[in-house]
Every structure is written in C-alpha cells, then in structure tokens.
Amino acid sequence: MELLDGKLVSKQIKEELKIEVESLVAKLGVAPTLAIVLVGNVEASQIYVRNKLKAAKLTGINTNLVTLPDTITTEELLKVVNELNADEAIDGIIVQLPLPKQVDEAAVINAIQTEKDVDGFGISNKGRLFCGMDAVKSATPFGIMKLLEAYHIDLTGKSAVVVGRSNIVGKPMAMMLLQENATVTICHSRTKDLGSVTKTADVLVVAIGKAKFIKADMVKDGAVVVDVGMNRDESGLCGDVDFENVAPKCSYITPVPGGVGPLTIAMLLYNTVSAFKKRHA
Amino acid sequence: MELLDGKLVSKQIKEELKIEVESLVAKLGVAPTLAIVLVGNVEASQIYVRNKLKAAKLTGINTNLVTLPDTITTEELLKVVNELNADEAIDGIIVQLPLPKQVDEAAVINAIQTEKDVDGFGISNKGRLFCGMDAVKSATPFGIMKLLEAYHIDLTGKSAVVVGRSNIVGKPMAMMLLQENATVTICHSRTKDLGSVTKTADVLVVAIGKAKFIKADMVKDGAVVVDVGMNRDESGLCGDVDFENVAPKCSYITPVPGGVGPLTIAMLLYNTVSAFKKRHA
Numbered sequence: 001m002e003l004l005d006g007k008l009v010s011k012q013i014k015e016e017l018k019i020e021v022e023s024l025v026a027k028l029g030v031a032p033t034l035a036i037v038l039v040g041n042v043e044a045s046q047i048y049v050r051n052k053l054k055a056a057k058l059t060g061i062n063t064n065l066v067t068l069p070d071t072i073t074t075e076e077l078l079k080v081v082n083e084l085n086a087d088e089a090i091d092g093i094i095v096q097l098p099l100p101k102q103v104d105e106a107a108v109i110n111a112i113q114t115e116k117d118v119d120g121f122g123i124s125n126k127g128r129l130f131c132g133m134d135a136v137k138s139a140t141p142f143g144i145m146k147l148l149e150a151y152h153i154d155l156t157g158k159s160a161v162v163v164g165r166s167n168i169v170g171k172p173m174a175m176m177l178l179q180e181n182a183t184v185t186i187c188h189s190r191t192k193d194l195g196s197v198t199k200t201a202d203v204l205v206v207a208i209g210k211a212k213f214i215k216a217d218m219v220k221d222g223a224v225v226v227d228v229g230m231n232r233d234e235s236g237l238c239g240d241v242d243f244e245n246v247a248p249k250c251s252y253i254t255p256v257p258g259g260v261g262p263l264t265i266a267m268l269l270y271n272t273v274s275a276f277k278k279r280h281a
Numbered sequence: 282m283e284l285l286d287g288k289l290v291s292k293q294i295k296e297e298l299k300i301e302v303e304s305l306v307a308k309l310g311v312a313p314t315l316a317i318v319l320v321g322n323v324e325a326s327q328i329y330v331r332n333k334l335k336a337a338k339l340t341g342i343n344t345n346l347v348t349l350p351d352t353i354t355t356e357e358l359l360k361v362v363n364e365l366n367a368d369e370a371i372d373g374i375i376v377q378l379p380l381p382k383q384v385d386e387a388a389v390i391n392a393i394q395t396e397k398d399v400d401g402f403g404i405s406n407k408g409r410l411f412c413g414m415d416a417v418k419s420a421t422p423f424g425i426m427k428l429l430e431a432y433h434i435d436l437t438g439k440s441a442v443v444v445g446r447s448n449i450v451g452k453p454m455a456m457m458l459l460q461e462n463a464t465v466t467i468c469h470s471r472t473k474d475l476g477s478v479t480k481t482a483d484v485l486v487v488a489i490g491k492a493k494f495i496k497a498d499m500v501k502d503g504a505v506v507v508d509v510g511m512n513r514d515e516s517g518l519c520g521d522v523d524f525e526n527v528a529p530k531c532s533y534i535t536p537v538p539g540g541v542g543p544l545t546i547a548m549l550l551y552n553t554v555s556a557f558k559k560r561h562a
Contacts, residue, residue, distance in 0.1 A: 106414070127408025130456075131448045133387070157473040165459060167412045174467075175411075178446060181471040183478060186455075190462040192438040197464060 001247055002151070004226065004254045006143070009150045010262035014059055017266075017273055021060035024276065032276035033062040034118065034269075035084045037095040039077070039103070040070030045096045052094075055265045061272055064090065074104045078111050085113040091279060092118035092272035115278065118271040121168060129175050136271050141173035143263025144205065144226050145180070151252060153224055155180040159200050163187045163214070163240075164207035169228055173205055194218065212242040219246050225253040228260050282528055283432070285507065285535045287424070290431045291543035295340055298547075298554055302341035305557065313557035314343040315399065315550075316365045318376040320358070320384070321351030326377045333375075336546045342553055345371065355385045359392050366394040372560060373399035373553035396559065399552040402449060410456050417552050422454035424544025425486060425507050426461070432533060434505055436461040440481050444468045444495070444521075445488035450509055454486055475499065493523040500527050506534040509541050 025031045034056050038049045049065070056063045066080060077099070084093045093116045099105045109117075114124040120136040128135035137145075148155065160182035164170035170186060178184045187197050189208075195218035198204055206214050207228035219225060229240030239256030247253050254260055306312045315337050319330045330346070337344045347361060358380070365374045374397045380386045390398075395405040401417040409416035418426075429436065441463035445451035451467060459465045468478050470489075476499035479485055487495050488509035500506060510521030520537030528534050535541055 123405060123408035123412060123414070125408070126411045127404035127406070130407045130411045130452060131404060133404070157471050159473075159478075171411060171456075171459075175452075178452075178467055178469075181469070183466065183468050183472040185464065185466040186459055187464050188459075188462070190438050191464040192440075197440075 001250050002252050004147050004151055004224075004252050004259060006147055006254060006259040007262045009147050010143075010266040012150070013146065013263075013266040013270060014055065017059045017061075017269055020273060024273075024280075025060065028280055030089075031060055031062045032091045032273050033064060033089055034092045034094070034272045035064040035066060035087075035090045037066045037068065037077075037080060037084075037093070039068045039072055039096070039099055042098070045098075049096050052265055052268060056269060056272070059269050059273075061269060070100045072100070072103065074102070074107055077103055077108050081108060081111045085111075085116060090116065091276040092116055092268075094119045094268065115275055118268060118275055120172070120271065126167070126172070129172055132179060136275070137176065137267075138168050138172045139264045139267035139271065140169050140228065140260065141176050142271075143267040144173065144228070144260060145176050146267065147226070147254070147260070147263055148203070148224070153203070153252065155182040155203065158182045158202040159185070160203040160205070161185045161187060161198055161201035162205045162207070163191075163194070163198065164205075164209075164228070166207065169207040173207070177203070177205075206240040208240050210240055211238050212240070214241040214246060216242065216245040216249055219249050221249050222251045223249065225250050226260060227254050227256050230256060230261060282531050283533050285428050285432055285505075285533050285540060287428055287535060287540040287543045290428050291424075291547040293431070294427065294544070294547040294551060295336065298340045298342075298550055301554060305554075305561075306341065309561055311370075312341055312343045313372045313554050314345060314370055315373045315375070315553045316345040316347060316368075316371045318347045318349065318358075318361060318365075318374070320349045320353055320377070320380055323379070326379075330377050333546055333549065337550060337553070340550050340554075342550060351381045353381070353384065355383070355388055358384055358389050362389060362392045366392070366397060371397065372557040373397055373549075375400045375549070396556055399549060399556055401453070401552065407448070407453070410453055413460060417556070418457065418548075419449050419453045420545045420548035420552065421450050421488075421509065421541065422457050423552075424548040425454065425509070425541060426457050427548065428507070428535070428541070428544055429484070429505070434484070434533065436463040436484065439463045439483040440466070441484040441486070442466045442468060442479055442482035443486045443488070444472075444475070444479065445486075445490075445509070447488065450488040454488070458484070458486075487521040489521050491521055492519050493521070495522040495527060497523065497526040497530055500530050502530050503532045504530065506531050507541060508535050508537050511537060511542060 120138040160177040198218045205226045211231035227239035227241040401419040441458040486507045492512035508520035508522040
C-alpha cells in the first residue's frame, strides 16, 4: 500500500507554478491576478480565503480581495462581479461560498465570465466539461486527476466508481474519469447495496461527507481509493473512508488530512495561471 | 416480455401536444413556431427535415424552413442564427446536422439562444442539465425517459448502464437517469469485459451504432433494454441489440424500428411547445 501524498504533489505543483509565473512576469511584465470576493464574516470562509491569498502570494500571483457586507443584495454583488469581468487586470475571479441567504448564488456564480471562472463552477464551464471541450475544471476533481497522474495511475478501461453526485465534486469527477477512458459508475444516497458496487471499483472516489462510511468489506483488494471527505469525529479529522481498516487492502490510498485537500488550492492557482496565459496568448 | 412501443407513446405525446397547442392558440392567438435551418443538399438531412416539418404541422406548430447553400461560411450562418434568435415570432431553432466542413459546427450550435435551443445541443443546456437545473433536454434521451415513464418503470436505486458516451445521447442519458436516482454506469469502446458490466444492468441503454452487438449473454434476466441503434444489415434495419435472442430474457425491450426512433421528433415538438409556453408565461 502506498499513500497518495497530496501535500507533496500540491507542493510540487505550486513550485512549478512559481517558476512559470516568474518567467511569465519576466516576459510580459505583469503577473497573473486573482480576485477573491468575500461576503460577510463567516469564520470558515475567512480562513479559506486567507489560505488562498497566502498560497497565491507565495506563487507570485497577485491578489485582489474584495470584502463586502453580508447585507449585500444580488444586484449589488452582480455589479461587483461585472466590474471584475470588465477589469483587464483581473485574470481569475472566485466568489467564496456560501453566500448570504438573500443572494441568488447561482446567478452570481454564472455571472462570472467563463474564462475568469477559475473555480469552474459556472454552467458554461460545466457544459464545456460535459461536452469534452476545453473547460476550466473544478479544483477538487481536477486535483484528484493530477494526483492520480503524479502516481502514474492509468485509468483506461479501469472501473472507476464515484460515490457522491454533487455539482462540484461527484459529477465533474465522473466526467474527468470518463474522459480518461475509465468505465465510470456514479453512486449516491439512493444506491442499493452500495458495497456491492464500490467493491467492483479499481479506482474508488468517495465524496459523501460521512465519517468513515466506506468499510474494508466495501473495497476490492488492490483498489486505488481517493477520499474527498473531511469530517471531524471523536478522534479528530477523518475522511469518508475507514482508513485504518481499508488502507491495508489498497494499492494506493489518500490520507485525510494531507490527501485531496491540499490539491484544491494548488489547482485554483493552476487555473488562474492558465487563464492568464490564455489571455496573453 | 413486453415491448416498449415508442411508436404508440410518440403518437400519444403528439396527440397531447396537438390539444395543448390548440388551447394555447385559442388563448394567445399565436401558435408555437419552430425554425429549421437546412444547409446544403444531403439527402438524409432533407428527409429528416421533411419528417420534422410534417410532424410539426400535424401538431399545429408553425414552421419556418431556412434553406442555405452548402457554400455558406460560419459567419453567414451565425448571422442567420442571430436573426432567428432576435425574431420574436420564433420559439425554437434547430440547425440540421451535419454542417459542411468549412463551417464551425460548435460555434453555430452554441450561438442558438439557450431558450430557443430545442435540440438541447448547446453548451448552456448541457451545463444546466449537468447541474440538475431546468434545461432543454436533448430529444433522444429525453424521449427514452418519457418511454420508461409511460411504462411506469421506476428508476430509483436501479442499476442503469449506458453503453456509449456521445454528447447527444450517452452522456445526457446518464445525467437524466442519475436525476431519477438510478445508479448509473457509463461504458464505451475502451470498457474492459463489457458483458460483465452490462449484465449488472436493471436498465440497459445501448447507443453505439454496431448492429446486434449486445448478445443474450450480456444481459441480465428481467432487464429493461433500450436500443438506440439504427443499423442496416443483410436482413434490413436492426438495432445495437441482438433483439431475437435478447428479447426473451427481458422484462421490457424496445423494438427497432418503432422503439426510440419515433420519440425523437415527438420530444423536439415537446421542447418547442415548452419554449413557447415559457416565452408566454
């Protein structure tokens, strides 16, 4: 059993980006710029944003933090997004979620220009991914693809099972695995006898948010297991997979923490640099 | 074994639409209008378009056929599409495919306004379907959903296997089955040991374009089999499923012809009437 070390791969990706950004700045005289819109005072959001800002700066990416009161209306927020869309100095825009209840979250996310939607959350990028076209890919599933690639895990013809069907992880994950020629199964809360399905997986990706839900008897010997979960139980942080008992059966498995998590920010930066390069191509 | 009679269900859908259109015309004084853009002189395309025009007229839907020479450029065709987008009298627009080689097909399809894209082929409708939002659904997979519904085939928790991953059938089919809470597997040309996967299907949808490719030993006893194929072999028209040998094992199966085929035009008309209703809501 080998660990899929997301922390290490994330570090490598960020180091490569740093070198690339330096050479882009030397060549073009400007650095990629990421705008982050933070609404309100939710503590978790503030921490996430702080981590994104810090990682961007370490990579040489300029940041532009726009903080807004939690009383903002949809119209006011759309105006901010449209100004950032029009701003030639901005390459990528993310709006930290969740937004306050009075705001139409989908309208705001879909207002971000396709090319600047570096979270890949908008309908346009989802549709492009679905159609196998060039798309900005959601950071978490994209990071998982990079992690599998880093460990030379070939997906062609493999049975890949994705547990969870969210728009930001499960469904785009399924599309990315399909694009790499895996045979893909999507499971969810209504799946009957989940274990019998997960047991067929050569590659199992779990994103359901239930602590230690996937047990050893639900996993095939030699499987590659990717755990997107991040839960807190009596023993501390844990994933959706019962790591202690599942790991011995696996060929590869992600730890939690230190698996998928660190890749999300790295891929957000990757998407920002890609957007910058396309705008300056 | 019961046949899934697409011809019958299609007839019912068209009859219901006819009554609905009559009442809409009585209430609003205008009928839904479908614009069909036909480029060049490909015989198959001309036949398809003629069938669509005929079915639309029988349903009380106005049609507007725009025929264009096969020497047309992308820019000229985009101009036509944009005029139809702007035309208040047009509710739905389809551009008959394939287009001549010099035309950027994706650019043309994606130029159709989301609400008027009654084939549901554009990125925007694909993205909306992917995200589980209100979308214009591609006629063929949408027709299959209507067919399963007509026979009260519940999909929740069922194992659904889709063979084929095209943007207009396989992938949207998978998304629609997922939305109805099936556990969905997508297979394709790179799938290893296809039969062992198809054999797990409670509901098997086949769209690969290979005559009689799915044999009896690849199908579970009691399965529901939907055959999207339409091939010609020495004995005439046939599907992707070896009907003669597979049918006895099934609980339900579509014949070819008379299964999925007739539903495609019916759902195109359905989408046109829906677009009209939304515009007049």
